[in-house]
Amino acid sequence: xxxLKLKTTINEKLSNLSPEQLNTVLEFIESIETLEANxxxxxxxxxxxxxxxxxxxxxxxxxxSDRDTRKKIIADxxxxxxxxxxxx
Numbered sequence: 802x803x804x805l806k807l808k809t810t811i812n813e814k815l816s817n818l819s820p821e822q823l824n825t826v827l828e829f830i831e832s833i834e835t836l837e838a839n840x841x842x843x844x845x846x847x848x849x850x851x852x853x854x855x856x857x858x859x860x861x862x863x864x865x866s867d868r869d870t871r872k873k874i875i876a877d878x879x880x881x882x883x884x885x886x887x888x889x
Contacts, residue, residue, distance in 0.1 A: 802810070815823065864870050 815826065818826065865874075
């Protein structure tokens with residue numbers, strides 16, 4: 802259906818609705834506008850919300866897709882910080 806015919810059909814149908822139904826249609830249209838506005842702004846990933854990927858992950862070697870590898874890297878980093886605090 803072309804744009805003009807579609808608008809005409811919608812207007813005809815709108816003219817037969819009650820005020821309550823028109824309010825519902827308006828709320829629906831506003832919700833679509835809100836969704837479109839939200840989709841234009843790319844959503845941040847969890848890592849981006851936390852300020853980015855920790856540098857020690859970027860500098861490390863190994864398969865960071867593997868959970869055990871990530872856990873070991875994090876544990877090593879915590880131990881290193883702990884040792885620095887207690888040796889100072």
